[in-house]
Amino acid sequence: MGQNEAHHLQVIYQRLTRDIDRLTTQLADLAQSARSMKQQLNSEGHLDLGTFSDQLETFASIEANNRQIDTLNARHDTAVTRLKHAKLLLPQAYFAKLSLDFGDDDLEELYLGKVGYTDENTRDLVYDWRSPVADAYYANRTGATTYRANGRDIPVTIKQRQQFVIDHDHLLQVVDTDAAIGDPLLLEVLASNRSGGLQEITATIQQEQNAIIRESRHPIVIVDGVAGSGKTSVLLQRVAYQLYRHRDSWTPADILILTPNTAFSRYIRGVLPALGEAEPLSTTYLNLIQSWGQRFGLTISTTADNHLAELADRLQQPYTQTPAGLSQRAYDQSNDRVPLVNRMQTAWRWLNAVNLAPEDLTDWLDWDQFGRDLGITPLTTYDQLYLLLNFTAYQQTVTQALFVDEAQDYGPDAWLFIATLFQKTAITIVGDHRQRLSGQATTISDFFDPDQTAQLRLTTSYRATGQITRFFAQFAGDWQDEISAVQEEGIAPEIGSTSALSRVLAKQSLSATQSLGIITPTAEIAAELATQYPAAQFLKEQAFHTVRPGLNIMPLALAKGLEFDFAVVTHWQSAFYTDPQHGHNRRYVAASRGTKGLTLLN
Numbered sequence: 267m268g269q270n271e272a273h274h275l276q277v278i279y280q281r282l283t284r285d286i287d288r289l290t291t292q293l294a295d296l297a298q299s300a301r302s303m304k305q306q307l308n309s310e311g312h313l314d315l316g317t318f319s320d321q322l323e324t325f326a327s328i329e330a331n332n333r334q335i336d337t338l339n340a341r342h343d344t345a346v347t348r349l350k351h352a353k354l355l356l357p358q359a360y361f362a363k364l365s366l367d368f369g370d371d372d373l374e375e376l377y378l379g380k381v382g383y384t385d386e387n388t389r390d391l392v393y394d395w396r397s398p399v400a401d402a403y404y405a406n407r408t409g410a411t412t413y414r415a416n417g418r419d420i421p422v423t424i425k426q427r428q429q430f431v432i433d434h435d436h437l438l439q440v441v442d443t444d445a446a447i448g449d450p451l452l453l454e455v456l457a458s459n460r461s462g463g464l465q466e467i468t469a470t471i472q473q474e475q476n477a478i479i480r481e482s483r484h485p486i487v488i489v490d491g492v493a494g495s496g497k498t499s500v501l502l503q504r505v506a507y508q509l510y511r512h513r514d515s516w517t518p519a520d521i522l523i524l525t526p527n528t529a530f531s532r533y534i535r536g537v538l539p540a541l542g543e544a545e546p547l548s549t550t551y552l553n554l555i556q557s558w559g560q561r562f563g564l565t566i567s568t569t570a571d572n573h574l575a576e577l578a579d580r581l582q583q584p585y586t587q588t589p590a591g592l593s594q595r596a597y598d599q600s601n602d603r604v605p606l607v608n609r610m611q612t613a614w615r616w617l618n619a620v621n622l623a624p625e626d627l628t629d630w631l632d633w634d635q636f637g638r639d640l641g642i643t644p645l646t647t648y649d650q651l652y653l654l655l656n657f658t659a660y661q662q663t664v665t666q667a668l669f670v671d672e673a674q675d676y677g678p679d680a681w682l683f684i685a686t687l688f689q690k691t692a693i694t695i696v697g698d699h700r701q702r703l704s705g706q707a708t709t710i711s712d713f714f715d716p717d718q719t720a721q722l723r724l725t726t727s728y729r730a731t732g733q734i735t736r737f738f739a740q741f742a743g744d745w746q747d748e749i750s751a752v753q754e755e756g757i758a759p760e761i762g763s764t765s766a767l768s769r770v771l772a773k774q775s776l777s778a779t780q781s782l783g784i785i786t787p788t789a790e791i792a793a794e795l796a797t798q799y800p801a802a803q804f805l806k807e808q809a810f811h812t813v814r815p816g817l818n819i820m821p822l823a824l825a826k827g828l829e830f831d832f833a834v835v836t837h838w839q840s841a842f843y844t845d846p847q848h849g850h851n852r853r854y855v856a857a858s859r860g861t862k863g864l865t866l867l868n
């Protein structure tokens with residue numbers, strides 16, 4: 267291991283430690299100055315606005331105070347960010363080094379870390395993993411190449427790529443990575459225990475994952491990837507990447523992540539803070555439409571029995587009769603050949619122009635009659651919201667980037683709604699077309715403009731051992747021949763009987779940091795088991811907790827997206843898993859949850 271590298275780490279580590287001390291003192295001093303200034307301002311008391319010269323003096327003094335406050339605030343914010351970054355880097359200042367020649371034969375050494383860090387002369391000590399030059403590292407290029415920065419291709423020769431394992435000021439390992447990014451390190455990370463939420467993967471992002479994280483040419487990115495291929499991980503790294511790219515204009519409040527349930531939201535919580543970003547908002551699809559319903563005065567309790575697909579079709583056709591409840595004059599602003607949606611948008615603009623737009627949008631039309639006239643009854647409140655968004659050409663401006671995980675579970679209605687509401691939004695959608703547990707599969711790309719859409723695939727599965735991966739691949743339909751594993755072979759899945767569950771569990775000795783997931787077909791069976799194993803954690807739809815060490819019990823629908831060191835699937839031969847339409851998908855999802863061990867109980 268290079269002495270130079272060990273020394274370099276010492277230098278950076280000491281600087282970070284010194285900076286943390288200095289910045290902590292500086293922030294305390296700033297807080298003290300702010301307190302003194304407040305006291306001083308309070309004691310200066312009244313505003314003297316007597317004579318004209320008194321007024322001038324008073325305003326000048328207010329101006330001076332404001333400037334001082336602004337300076338204090340700016341210094342405070344800079345110190346807070348720098349302190350946050352120094353603390354984030356302290357356990358692992360960087361994870362890789364690129365040795366680059368920019369054509370002047372002078373070798374430049376760039377260290378990559380979770381965030382960028384500079385010295386007092388703004389010289390880069392650590393480059394942010396999201397910086398343009400880091401792309402050359404993740405894209406696995408060596409020799410003469412280019413990377414894109416500020417819209418320009420920068421030529422560069424990559425002389426060496428190295429990866430480091432660091433624990434604070436100890437350099438534990440240095441790996442030269444000429445081929446795939448740090449395969450030994452990747453394998454080490456993948457072999458570790460999974461006893462809680464998902465972890466960030468910055469140091470070992472793979473080439474095909476990097477391409478998705480950094481895709482910037484298309485506003486819509488749709489990823490179809492096999493179980494355990496890192497879809498959720500990539501989604502979260504991409505959130506961080508986009509926040510970095512738009513760091514001058516976006517905040518985490520501009521991001522929205524759609525997750526299948528609150529237990530899953532919990533599972534991914536913590537990944538972005540570990541990357542130095544604040545936690546963005548995440549919610550379920552039902553919550554999303556409920557909150558948009560509220561904005562339009564509509565109460566939406568369910569998406570069931572909706573008619574969005576039919577309505578989407580009708581919107582594009584002419585509709586000669588005036589929609590029930592709408593003023594004839596408004597509808598007559600366009601002619602009978604114009605499709606319904608455009609006619610209603612014209613009517614809406616006209617009503618606004620003549621100040622006749624209804625204050626309460628829910629009263630705008632006679633929805634029941636309109637539904638009957640369309641032959642679509644009843645028009646649900648979800649249907650009404652969809653129509654209102656279209657009729658008013660509503661464009662939301664709250665969310666700049668939308669991320670959808672487990673996308674295969676969304677029906678056509680959701681894609682129609684999302685494509686309507688988020689027209690100006692960058693959308694990243696990740697899913698696995700083989701992981702749908704019920705209902706009809708949907709081709710997501712059909713709902714978006716092909717010119718605006720990048721479609722990418724992930725076929726390497728990182729989660730599980732070779733044997734487990736091969737086992738679940740047999741249920742993966744058209745994925746079967748494409749799924750490849752990276753981990754060692756491990757042990758073969760075991761078969762047993764559900765009545766032998768306690769024996770299976772007794773045999774399985776878990777270390778303090780290992781998790782075991784018991785996956786049942788239904789929530790009822792999970793609840794029943796939970797009473798038999800009171801020490802186990804029972805995951806429910808609205809659970810505010812996530813996977814933890816020891817036993818975890820949940821129905822398959824909630825196990826989706828989660829992983830455990832060991833998975834035990836009950837009722838493997840039941841009708842639920844042998845269902846002609848969905849049986850294989852269910853087995854594929856269930857069997858792909860364990861990273862090291864898998865037991866199937868008949």
Ligand SMILES: Nc1ncnc2c1ncn2[C@@H]1O[C@H](COP(=O)(O)OP(=O)(O)OP(=O)(O)O)[C@@H](O)[C@H]1O
Binds near residue numbers: 455465472494
């Ligand atoms: N490049 C990587 N480096 C380290 N670990 C990785 C990498 N890619 C994926 N993993 C790990 O593989 C496991 C599976 O990742 P993830 O849950 O993101 O996959 P997924 O495709 O979303 O799975 P599912 O299909 O089950 O929803 C996680 O433990 C994740 O940390």
